[in-house]
Amino acid sequence: MRVLLLFTLLLLCHAKPYKPIKIMELMKVHDIMQRDDRDDDDEDDNDDDDDYDDLEDNYISDCPFGCTCSKRVVQCSDLGLTAVPREIPADTLMIDLQNNDITEIKEDDFKGLNTLYAMFLVNNRISKIHPKAFQNMDKLQLLYLSYNLLTQVPENLPKNVLELRIHDNKISRIQKEAFKGMHSLQVLEMTANPIANSGIELGAFDDMSTLFLRVAEAKLTAIPKDLPSSLTELHLDYNKIGKVEVEDFIRYKNLQRLGLGFNQIKFVENGTLASIPKIREIHLDNNKLKKVPPGFNTLKYLRVVYLHANSITQVGVNDFCPTRTKLKKALYTGISLFANPVKYWEIQPPTFRCVSGHRAVQLGNFRRK
Incomplete structure (x- = not known):
């Protein structure tokens, strides 16, 4: 409660x-x-x-x-x-x-x-x-x-x-002793502080049971590796993160919601998303992705994916849905792909076979500024 x-x-x-x-x-x-x-x-x-x-x-x-x-x-x-x-x-x-x-x-x-x-x-x-x-x-x-x-x-x-x-x-x-002994802390909001990866001392988040953490509008260039392992929500929007690698999420196996919008992400390494099997919602909008990140089709509970305002040129038939329908425990309720240079009329209909309805998919023409 x-x-x-x-x-x-x-x-x-x-x-x-x-x-x-x-x-x-x-x-x-x-x-x-x-x-x-x-x-x-x-x-x-x-x-x-x-x-x-x-x-x-x-x-x-x-x-x-x-x-x-x-x-x-x-x-x-x-x-x-x-x-x-x-x-x-x-x-x-x-x-x-x-x-x-x-x-x-x-x-x-x-x-x-x-x-x-x-x-x-x-x-x-x-x-x-x-x-x-x-x-x-x-x-x-x-x-x-x-x-x-x-x-x-x-x-x-x-x-x-x-x-x-x-x-x-x-x-x-964020000094090492900053949150010492704060075992009960569940919500930590640190947005709009000039925090860089080098500014987070090793052990600063040790022994914390934080569920919600937001460090948006900072100076992060990579996903911090030493955040609380208990996190269920992590928001790192409006930073300067350029890529997402396999080791980034190994510590955060309980994540259910991830915000990485408005960064500079060009690359998501294959196998990265396998570390967060409980994820429900992923925001990767307003980045520099050229293709749909690999691994969405392995996430049983994923329901919402924001990929709009990237540079995605094509969408594969198995990018979002598993080849076996029974592997998906929850249908998608939202997939946004608008403001990408993908030709939506070339996307095959079975691509969205595990979506709750046609209104859950947002496509649109790509307009260059």
């Missing part, structure tokens, strides 16, 4: 363009999560205590000047703040500090906020975070630091964070 909800959150705060986070919508998700937590603890709590907690959820004793406080949520966005406000109630669950002019997070800015569940520091001017700024935040699960001026991943991040969004900063290097 929690994993599903985390991916729902991704729709609320996409990388670009910047959009303010809708705190009330997140609160609805939070209430569901809290209910799940209380269900787990029912055996330890009596009914009287539960009733008392419910009353307390709607009460907050004090509120920083200029902020709005309700249901243990402190909203201090769009106030022109240059520092974190003082006297934040100790029982706060969510704090919203987005859209301000905060430049630094000091050691004691969040001192005593040990019940904090979510923190939003998006769209400030933060360039420095004290190594002890997040100490004792054992219950923090959502941490949004996007659209700031950070040059490195903050030190000593809370170990129980489930989702970390740190895109649109100035991070060029």
